[in-house]
Amino acid sequence: MSARYRHSSAGSEGSPPAAADTDRQYQDLSQVGMSLFFQEMEGNIMYEPDSLAKNPAIEEFCEGFIANCLPPSSYHLPILVVDDEPRLRDTVNEILSLAGYQVECAATGREALTLLAEHDFSLVLLDLNLPDISGQKILDEIVSQDIDTNVIIYSGESTFEQATRALRNGAKDFLAKGCAPEVLLETVARTLDNWRRQKHYLRVQKHIQCSEVLHRYLINHSPDLIFMLDDQGRLIFVNERAKHYFGLDIQELMGAPFFDFIFEEDQPGAALFLQKLKKGEHAESPVELRLRTPSGTVPRDVEVWALPVELPDPKPIMGIYGIIRDISERKQxxxxxxxxxxxxxxxxxxxxxxxxxxxxxxxxxARRLDQKLAVMYLDLDRFKLINDSYGHPVGDELLQNVASRVKSCLRDCDTLARISGDEFNLLLPHIKHVRDARTIWYKIQSLFDEPFQVQGHEIRVSFSAGCAVYPDHGETMQLLLRHADSAMYQVKERGRNGFYCYLPEMDSSPCYHMEIENGIHRALANDELRLYYQPQIDLQSGRVRSLEALIRWAHPRRGFLLPAEFMPVVEQSRLVCRLGTWVIRQICRDALEFKKRGYEDLRIAMNVSPQQLGMEGFTQGLFDTIREHRLDSSFLEIEITENSLIQDMNTSMQALTRLAEAGVTIAVDDFGKGYSSLSYLHTLPLHTVKIDRSFVTNLSESSTDTTIIDAILSIARGLRLNFIAEGVETQFQNDYLLNAGCRTAQGYLYAPPLPLDDALAYVRSSRAQAFSANSCRR
Structure with missing residues (x-):
């Protein structure tokens, strides 16, 4: 029988077997293995384990397999074989021993765990079905105890589920009992070789990570400039990147003051940054500087992160360590x-x-130097006709030529801007008189005597221009732009191609009124209107008691318009009703937001014009809107000016009485500014009087005349009316009103009118501070 498996080589003795012979050897040994591992031929065992070691075929196969297939790194490694079947265990022991491994065997799970605790094994061949402890539990124990070994499941259960579970639990491979010996040896060798390679890789990695060579490599190949300064601010270390930044060799940079490389205008900021670091303060953010470049032309924008270099106690500052990153592309x-x-x-x-x-x-x-400036609105006449006649490419080129021609006659300090399609704004600072602005206009107009040549077309154009001068025609940007726009429309109305300076009567012109009316129609359709809220403060606690809703118009051309700039026109038209409906709906929507955040007690004041108050169905429409939003009427306060009350007392009485009966509070705005006929205070269902801001504004440390305010306060207290002071802007005004018995005030001292989100945040903050103050007093 042994002759059947003996290998005969055509080569000299000891030489490796030929490939064909090796293949036949594997086949023969496979048959031997099958005979050894399974009982066949009616239960007869063809080879007993004790005769295995003497079997020349087995010995010769193992020698040939080792010589041709196993890596030398796998020799003599310890392996633990865990199997409760003696014959199979001994057979595997013999094969692995012949292959050069040091083999230990265990017949039970407990014996295997004992051996694993006492010895180191490179690999464990583990049977899943053991009499005392399952192979899966042994595998779990190996993982939980972090035992450094490799596990190959060697089991008669070769289902996919068993294999998957074992591999998921940390096994390296899965072999079915009865596999050919070459498969067993190849799997063991491959697993051990991979393990040794991984071990070697981890050792090399650990060594490299700790080596100075790696550190220097990483530093010198960093895309950033890494540097160190001594306590005098001189360079004592730079990486190779410094050559790129400064154009000098590292040796030339050593000892050079860092400030020599910083752009002069940035040196003060850099000095402050480094001074903080020298004191031991750590910078929370980088500083942006400009460094001189080797060419000395365009400076390089950089971002500097730095921190102090400290030693242990007593922690002297040895210098500064930092990183410089080029941010030129980001800056560009x-x-x-x-x-x-x-x-x-x-x-x-x-x-x-x-x-x-x-x-x-x-x-x-201009305010600081007591100077004048002018703002012009320039509108290109009939530009739409040009676009329609010649096409948009011609129109675009014409606009470019127009802009270039206008700029050519302006001063360096002037600003010409394109606001929309054919509209331009012009800022003329440092003028002494309105005629200076007119002179500049004449220069511009003279330039347009010559036609433009655009893509073969000769085109003549003209401007309609309106002008407003600071401070003569307004002291705010919004007013100046509005008045310049009004003056420009006067030119349009009178035939174009001209110049007008603003006059007050232009505000009441039909042209201006029509523009405002059309604009409000558009504003309602395009969501250009906004509601802002100014807090009304309890002077004793600092808590927000209520809010006044104030309308703003985000005009597409004139910017943010205040009510005084459009409401006088609106109140003279039927638009006041539509606008009022929009306001009450928006207030209800915003009131729901306050309610969601727990501010149900917050009252919102709404200004109502006499036209609205006298409009049929006003009160019913207001109640319907409140019910639609599921709000209580008591959240709303109606503010109406004193003059409006006097205009039609009967209408006011009916509407206000119905509102008051529904829980809406009524406030008289601008009290003391109008008729001040005190009889209506008794007859109308009023709750609050708001003193006109002009009286509050006159309150100052140098003024001792407080008679009017004291008198109004006395009247309010006598009639049991609430009292609100408007326009509080100084602490002195606040203190006087508080001492005089005024409970509520509003003004820029506390907060300006705020958009909804900011108003919510302000209410939350004020109430938290009031709560904290009350807690401290307790």
């Missing part, structure tokens, strides 16, 4: 983005945003 991108945000893409002129910024700056400077 930011510059480009900011340019696009603030310039018209077609003409490259400043757009509305930049023009408004420059106008605000110019206004502050």
């Amino acid at each position: 991108a930011e510059t480009l983005r900011n340019y696009h945000l603030n310039h018209d893409q077609l003409t490259k002129l400043p757009n509305r945003n930049l023009f408004h910024d420059r106008l605000q700056v110019a206004l502050r400077q």
Whole structure:
């Protein structure tokens, strides 16, 4: 029988077997293995384990397999075989021993765990079905105890579920009992070789990570400049990246003052940054600087992160360690983005945003220096006709040429901006008289005597221009723009191609009225209206007691308009009813937001015009809107001016009485400014009087005349009316009103009118502070 498995080589003795012979050897041994591992031929065992070691075929196969297939790194490694079947266990022991492994065997799970606790094994061949402890539990124990070994499941249960579970629990492979010996040896060898490679890789990694070579490599190949300064601010270390930044060798940089490389304008900021670091303070954010470049032309934008280098107690500051990152591309991108945000893409002129910024700056400077400035509204006449006749490409090129021609006659300090399609704004600072603005207009007009040549077309254009001068025609940006716009429309009404300076009577002109009316129609359709809320403060606690709703118009051309700039026109038209309906609906929606946050007791005051109050169905419509939003009428306060009450006392009485009966509180606004006939205070269902801001404004430390305020307070107390002081802007005014017995006030000292989200935050903050103060007093 042994002759059947003996390998005969055609080569010399001891030489490796030929490939064909090796294949036949595997086949033969496979048959031997099958005979050894399974009882066949009616239960007869063809080979007993004790005869296995003497079997020449087995010995010769193992020698050949080792010589040709097993890596030398796998020799002599300890392996634990765990199997309760003696014959199979001994057979595997013999095969692995012949292959050069040091083999230990265990017949039970407990014996295996004992051996694993006492010895180190590179690999465990584990049977899943053991008499005392299952192989899965042994595998779990190996994982939980973090035993450094590899597990190959060697089991008669070869289902997919068993294999999957074992592999998920940490086994490296799964072999079915009865597999050919070469499969067993190949799997063991491959597993051990992978394990040794991984071990070797981890050792190498640990060594590299701790090596100075790696650190230096990482530092010198960093895309950032890494540096250290001594306590005098001189460079004592830089990485290789410094050559790219400074254009000098590292040796030339050693000992050089860091400030020599910083752009002069940025040196003060850098000095402050480094001074804090020398004191041991850690910077929470980087500082942005500009470094001199080797060429000395355009500075390099960088971001510097740095921290002090400290030793243990007593922690002297040895120097500064930092990283410099090139942010030139980011800065260029930011510059480009900011340019696009603030310039018209077609003409490259400043757009509305930049023009408004420059106008605000110019206004502050004019106030400080007591100077004048002018704002012009320029509208290109019949530009739509040009676009329709020649096409938009011609129109675009014409606009570019127009912008270039106007700029050519302006001063460096002037700003020409394109606001919309054919509209331009012009800022003229440092003028001495209105005639200076007119002179500049004549220069612009003279330039347009010559026609434009655009894509083979000869085109003549003209401007309609309106002008407003600070401070003669307004002291705010909104007023100046509005008045310049009004003057420009006067030119349009009178035939175009001209210049008008603003006059007060223009505000009441039919042209202006029509523009406002049309604008409000558009504003209601395009959601251009906003409600702001100004807190009314309890002077004793600092808590917000109520809010006054104030309307704003986000005009597409004139910016943010206050009520005084459009409400007088609205109140003279039927638009006041539509606008009032919008206001009450928006107040109800916002009241729900306050209610959701737990501010059910917060009252909101709404200004009502006499036209609304006298309108048929006003009170019923208001009640319907409140019910629609499932609110209680008591949240609302109606404010009506003293003059409005006097105009039609009977109508006012009926409407206000019905409102008061439903729980709506009534306040008289601007009290003391109008007729002040005290009889209506008895007859009307009033709850609150609001003293006109002019009386509060006159309160100052230098003024001792407080007679009117004291008298109004006495009247309010006598009639048991609430009292609110408007326009409080100084602490002195606050203190006087508090001492005089006034309970509630509003004004910029506490808060300006706020959008909804900011108003919610203010209410939350004020109530939290009031609660904290009350807690402290307790």
